[in-house]
Amino acid sequence: MRRFIGLMSGTSIDAVDGALLEFGGQQPDTLRTSAFASRPIPDNLRHELEALQSPGADELRRAALAANALADVYAEVVADLLTQAGCAAASVTAIGAHGQTVRHRPELGYTIQLLQPARLAEACGIAVVCDLRAADIAAGGQGAPLAPAFHAEAFRDAAERRAVVNLGGVANISVLPPLASPEPVTGYDTGPANTLLDAWCRRHTGADFDRDGDWARGGTVDAALLASWLAEPYFALAPPKSTGRDLFNAGWLDRTLAAGEKRDPRDVQATLVELTALTVGRACRESGAGRVFVCGGGARNRFLMERLAASAAPAKVSTTQALGVDPQAVEAAAFAWLAARRIDGNAGNLASVTGARGPRVLGLLAEPRPRN
Numbered sequence: 001m002r003r004f005i006g007l008m009s010g011t012s013i014d015a016v017d018g019a020l021l022e023f024g025g026q027q028p029d030t031l032r033t034s035a036f037a038s039r040p041i042p043d044n045l046r047h048e049l050e051a052l053q054s055p056g057a058d059e060l061r062r063a064a065l066a067a068n069a070l071a072d073v074y075a076e077v078v079a080d081l082l083t084q085a086g087c088a089a090a091s092v093t094a095i096g097a098h099g100q101t102v103r104h105r106p107e108l109g110y111t112i113q114l115l116q117p118a119r120l121a122e123a124c125g126i127a128v129v130c131d132l133r134a135a136d137i138a139a140g141g142q143g144a145p146l147a148p149a150f151h152a153e154a155f156r157d158a159a160e161r162r163a164v165v166n167l168g169g170v171a172n173i174s175v176l177p178p179l180a181s182p183e184p185v186t187g188y189d190t191g192p193a194n195t196l197l198d199a200w201c202r203r204h205t206g207a208d209f210d211r212d213g214d215w216a217r218g219g220t221v222d223a224a225l226l227a228s229w230l231a232e233p234y235f236a237l238a239p240p241k242s243t244g245r246d247l248f249n250a251g252w253l254d255r256t257l258a259a260g261e262k263r264d265p266r267d268v269q270a271t272l273v274e275l276t277a278l279t280v281g282r283a284c285r286e287s288g289a290g291r292v293f294v295c296g297g298g299a300r301n302r303f304l305m306e307r308l309a310a311s312a313a314p315a316k317v318s319t320t321q322a323l324g325v326d327p328q329a330v331e332a333a334a335f336a337w338l339a340a341r342r343i344d345g346n347a348g349n350l351a352s353v354t355g356a357r358g359p360r361v362l363g364l365l366a367e368p369r370p371r372n
């Protein structure tokens with residue numbers, strides 16, 4: 001049995017999520033999530049990571065310090081996982097660590113995830129696989145989304161056509177044809193999910209996020225505003241495509257709201273929920289999947305889940321819990337799986353998703369001590 005840890009801090013910049021995966025044998029279906037842990041990103045670090053999303057003074061020094069600080073939070077999550085699972089660091093083969101995306105411009109040939117991997121390896125005494133998106137971009141791909149390959153491994157069915165939707169800061173879909181089908185697995189980022197919901201909610205209520213979607217539920221969808229948002233060119237782009245805070249940020253909201261009259265903030269929140277529900281729901285319908293399994297923090301947003309269920313019909317919407325996997329753990333587990341792919345020399349990307357020229361081994365390795 002081998003153990004791998006996956007660590008994820010996504011576009012919401014809310015927390016570092018970690019999952020410990022056990023690989024029972026040679027068969028991928030013996031893969032098991034044996035622990036899950038999450039630590040909030042401290043406010044000062046979150047503000048700095050948010051600030052680093054756009055150009056600013058003294059960026060290089062600030063980015064280096066933020067990368068160190070984030071490695072320290074990652075190390076705390078690793079310690080939590082080891083305690084929870086009751087196992088020693090030496091029993092873990094490697095950590096797959098995503099880092100914090102501060103730029104994502106595949107069309108310009110780069111993506112930047114902040115994290116100091118050597119510091120994390122040193123703190124944990126475990127090898128760290130990082131920078132998991134660069135090789136795919138170097139091969140002409142989007143470098144994102146990477147989760148569909150793992151979704152296919154964990155959730156593909158013999159007979160049923162399925163879709164998996166991650167409602168993180170950004171939403172992404174994986175379309176999983178039945179195992180016997182010659183059709184490739186596909187997937188792409190559909191557009192915004194929690195980043196815009198969180199930004200608007202924080203600005204108007206002071207709360208970090210709209211718990212269960214209750215605040216939005218009291219609002220009314222503004223049809224004209226929704227139509228103007230749906231005209232955003234990203235939504236009409238054909239896959240492969242990926243996006244993030246480079247496009248969907250507070251500035252995007254402000255620009256699109258500037259022209260309008262004064263609006264009730266609750267109505268804007270309700271309209272943002274509808275924007276996510278419609279864009280994700282359309283992707284679900286187009287996928288032809290009979291069932292859609294949702295993961296990520298947005299799975300807890302009851303109002304968003306209701307609106308998505310309405311929009312995705314006739315596809316039936318539930319969470320990955322229905323398949324026995326905690327929706328909060330899926331994305332972190334994907335990075336544990338990607339670490340295993342890297343250590344074993346296997347491809348981590350799906351060219352049919354990212355548009356890369358072919359399968360690539362993803363990630364760079366930081367090792368805590370000599371092997372010989």
Ligand SMILES: Nc1ncnc2c1ncn2[C@@H]1O[C@H](COP(=O)(O)OP(=O)(O)OP(=O)(O)O)[C@@H](O)[C@H]1O
Binds near residue numbers: 017
């Ligand atoms: N009870 C809840 N009600 C509503 N929203 C919630 C709830 N719990 C979590 N969330 C939302 O989920 C977000 C975090 O989701 P998640 O960690 O999956 O996103 P992420 O870190 O951006 O990851 P990704 O890389 O997949 O985009 C929070 O910022 C919040 O908006």
Ligand SMILES: [Mg+2]
Binds near residue numbers: 010013
């Ligand atoms: Mg998160």
